[in-house]
Amino acid sequence: xxxxxxxxxxxxxxxxxxxxxxxxxxxxxxxxxxxxxxxxxxxxxxxxxxxxxxxxxxxxxxxxxxxxxxxxxxxxxxxxxxxxxxxxxxxxxxxxxxxxxxxxxxxxxxxxxxxxxxxxxxxxxxxxxxxxxxxxxxxxxxxxxxxxxxxxxxxxxxxxxxxxxxxxxxxxxxxxxxxxxxxxxxxxxxxxxxxxxxxxxxxxxxxxxxxxxxxxxxxxxxxxxxxxxxxxxxxxxxxxxxxxxxxxxxxxxxxxxxxxxxxxxxxxxxxxxxxxxxxxxxxxxxxxxxxxxxxxxxxxxxxxxxxxxxxxxxxxxxxxxxxxxxxxxxxxxxxxxxxxxxxxxxxxx
Amino acid sequence: xxxxxxxxxxxxxxxxxxxxxxxxxxxxxxxxxxxxxxxxxxxxxxxxxxxxxxxxxxxxxxxxxxxxxxxxxxxxxxxxxxxxxxxxxxxxxxxxxxxxxxxxxxxxxxxxxxxxxxxxxxxxxxxxxxxxxxxxxxxxxxxxxxxxxxxxxxxxxxxxxxxxxxxxxxxxxxxxxxxxxxxxxxxxxxxxxxxxxxxxxxxxxxxxxxxxxxxxxxxxxxxxxxxxxxxxxxxxxxxxxxxxxxxxxxxxxxxxxxxxxxxxxxxxxxxxxxxxxxxxxxxxxxxxxxxxxxxxxxxxxxxxxxxxxxxxxxxxxxxxxxxxxxxx
Numbered sequence: 001x002x003x004x005x006x007x008x009x010x011x012x013x014x015x016x017x018x019x020x021x022x023x024x025x026x027x028x029x030x031x032x033x034x035x036x037x038x039x040x041x042x043x044x045x046x047x048x049x050x051x052x053x054x055x056x057x058x059x060x061x062x063x064x065x066x067x068x069x070x071x072x073x074x075x076x077x078x079x080x081x082x083x084x085x086x087x088x089x090x091x092x093x094x095x096x097x098x099x100x101x102x103x104x105x106x107x108x109x110x111x112x113x114x115x116x117x118x119x120x121x122x123x124x125x126x127x128x129x130x131x132x133x134x135x136x137x138x139x140x141x142x143x144x145x146x147x148x149x150x151x152x153x154x155x156x157x158x159x160x161x162x163x164x165x166x167x168x169x170x171x172x173x174x175x176x177x178x179x180x181x182x183x184x185x186x187x188x189x190x191x192x193x194x195x196x197x198x199x200x201x202x203x204x205x206x207x208x209x210x211x212x213x214x215x216x217x218x219x220x221x222x223x224x225x226x227x228x229x230x231x232x233x234x235x236x237x238x239x240x241x242x243x244x245x246x247x248x249x250x251x252x253x254x255x256x257x258x259x260x261x262x263x264x265x266x267x268x269x270x271x272x273x274x275x276x277x278x279x280x281x282x283x284x285x286x287x288x289x290x291x292x293x294x295x296x297x298x299x300x301x302x303x304x305x306x307x308x309x310x311x312x313x314x315x316x317x318x319x320x321x322x323x324x325x326x327x328x329x330x331x332x333x334x335x336x337x338x339x340x341x342x343x344x345x346x347x348x349x
Numbered sequence: 350x351x352x353x354x355x356x357x358x359x360x361x362x363x364x365x366x367x368x369x370x371x372x373x374x375x376x377x378x379x380x381x382x383x384x385x386x387x388x389x390x391x392x393x394x395x396x397x398x399x400x401x402x403x404x405x406x407x408x409x410x411x412x413x414x415x416x417x418x419x420x421x422x423x424x425x426x427x428x429x430x431x432x433x434x435x436x437x438x439x440x441x442x443x444x445x446x447x448x449x450x451x452x453x454x455x456x457x458x459x460x461x462x463x464x465x466x467x468x469x470x471x472x473x474x475x476x477x478x479x480x481x482x483x484x485x486x487x488x489x490x491x492x493x494x495x496x497x498x499x500x501x502x503x504x505x506x507x508x509x510x511x512x513x514x515x516x517x518x519x520x521x522x523x524x525x526x527x528x529x530x531x532x533x534x535x536x537x538x539x540x541x542x543x544x545x546x547x548x549x550x551x552x553x554x555x556x557x558x559x560x561x562x563x564x565x566x567x568x569x570x571x572x573x574x575x576x577x578x579x580x581x582x583x584x585x586x587x588x589x590x591x592x593x594x595x596x597x598x599x600x601x602x603x604x605x606x607x608x609x610x611x612x613x614x615x616x617x618x619x620x621x622x623x624x625x626x627x628x629x630x631x632x633x634x635x636x637x638x639x640x641x642x643x644x645x646x647x648x649x650x651x652x653x654x655x656x657x658x659x660x661x662x663x664x665x666x667x668x669x670x671x672x673x674x675x676x677x
Contacts (some may be wrong), residue, residue: 079572079573082460085459090476095499100494159380159381160384171385180594184632192400193393213390216390245373281636335481
């Protein structure tokens with residue numbers, strides 16, 4: 001008996017002929033693109049890019065129509081156009097990232113992150129004065145917001161996941177509504193409620209209050225999601241061992257969801273770290289270090305950027321770009337932290 | 350053999366109750382109390398803005414919404430004459446938010462479709478990160494980018510639009526000034542609301558019943574056929590809801606719009622012209638030099654903006670919740 005080995009075939013894989021066709025369609029589109037861009041008054045890299053996208057769409061469709069007919073062309077067009085949508089969206093993100101790094105790096109130096117603006121102004125040449133006071137101010141604001149918003153957010157999430165009271169639907173709805181509150185309204189509210197009514201004046205504490213309003217919904221929704229991921233068995237085991245509900249929550253559920261709750265906090269911080277509008281009403285202005293969060297204005301990264309742009313000189317704009325680079329780095333660190341901590345919980349499951 | 354068996358002790362029957370212990374009652378009371386913080390905060394915001402803006406609303410009446418002058422002048426006796434009208438700002442807010450939605454929705458839906466149906470696993474993970482990252486960018490960064498990077502390009506696009514489509518009243522301009530126009534503000538807002546519309550759409554598309562998808566494939570549909578016949582009809586509501594969430598975001602955006610829009614108190618529908626309005630940015634713009642009367646008017650504006658976004662968000666969430674049953 002002889003056995004014949006059948007080689008597995010892959011009829012869907014691209015044959016050399018297909019590859020040659022694809023390459024030729026790309027080359028043809030490139031050639032047409034260059035022709036169109038040079039022949040018309042369009043200019044710039046973006047023009048090349050977009051004209052190429054459109055030409056390739058048409059040229060490749062002509063290839064496909066020969067092989068698969070009208071139905072195949074519609075399918076191929078849909079695949080390409082959705083890809084184009086994703087490409088345009090990514091381009092915007094890369095443009096933003098690139099612009100920040102490109103423009104911001106020029107103003108970065110040691111003084112910029114180790115000094116304050118007490119003895120310097122926005123109009124001084126780069127290298128004199130820095131934004132350390134604003135970095136500290138932003139950190140103080142973040143800490144205040146965490147102290148206020150995280151307990152409130154987690155308790156609300158506990159109500160929605162553990163107690164599931166009668167009002168759960170309403171609360172859920174209100175939390176969603178709260179996440180849509182415009183940031184400027186949060187600032188106006190603190191101004192109207194506290195600065196106009198009490199002797200308290202603009203300070204880091206009031207800024208933290210305004211930011212908490214924006215942070216609570218983010219923390220609540222993320223915390224709710226991770227608490228829902230804690231297996232029911234754990235809760236039931238706790239109760240079956242004779243623990244009261246509050247002990248089960250405090251000793252079993254919350255520790256089980258710990259890394260997820262940290263993620264919730266970090267996402268909340270990322271949400272508020274760059275908020276500017278509420279701070280314009282609530283934190284005031286100060287060029288030096290202010291470690292008292294209750295009295296006196298504080299410099300923060302967003303308000304320093306705001307002021308730098310308002311000043312209107314090239315040096316001020318450069319400072320604004322460099323400050324936003326620092327702010328972006330802070331946000332990116334938060335973002336990466338949230339992802340790594342968050343994925344750790346999912347791996348454990 | 351008379352060893353007395355020990356008398357059987359029958360323990361008292363334990364009382365079975367569902368009443369929580371005292372500690373649990375305290376726990377439940379505290380958690381329930383704090384969970385109403387959302388309600389309290391929303392109510393307080395409305396109450397204080399109404400309190401401080403009440404005099405303006407009383408003096409201006411319905412004209413606060415329909416007039417478009419905004420000035421405080423002194424008459425001969427030194428009395429303040431205040432004219433506050435939000436019409437131009439409200440119209441401007443609508444115009445730029447609609448531009449943003451019109452640009453962002455197609456891009457977001459395409460991206461969501463690509464992510465759900467076309468992207469290979471690796472590309473998908475990177476792209477999801479990119480979209481999430483977009484949502485985490487501070488709004489002032491969008492403002493800066495819009496002002497320095499996007500504006501020069503967008504002015505050129507606006508000139509092209511005007512040149513070829515200028516005969517449509519929407520794209521006409523009284524003078525050839527294209528910077529800081531509603532069009533550019535709308536572009537920046539579009540980039541800002543893409544992440545939320547994309548993530549809601551993706552969530553909805555991913556919930557398309559698998560049996561229907563597979564049935565369509567079994568009938569010989571192409572991928573596009575499946576999307577057109579099954580996925581889009583199923584997800585349409587969710588996309589509408591997501592777009593409205595984006596609209597609500599766009600209504601309330603302050604800082605980014607402030608940098609790229611020339612705020613003028615005149616209702617302007619010529620979107621390429623350098624004149625526009627935005628309630629939130631106007632509040633920040635006027636706040637610096639506002640006197641006591643004007644602060645009241647700004648509070649009233651804040652109230653209008655708050656209620657507007659609240660209504661849009663309520664409707665949007667209701668629509669999305671009906672489509673997506675998961676805990677969004």
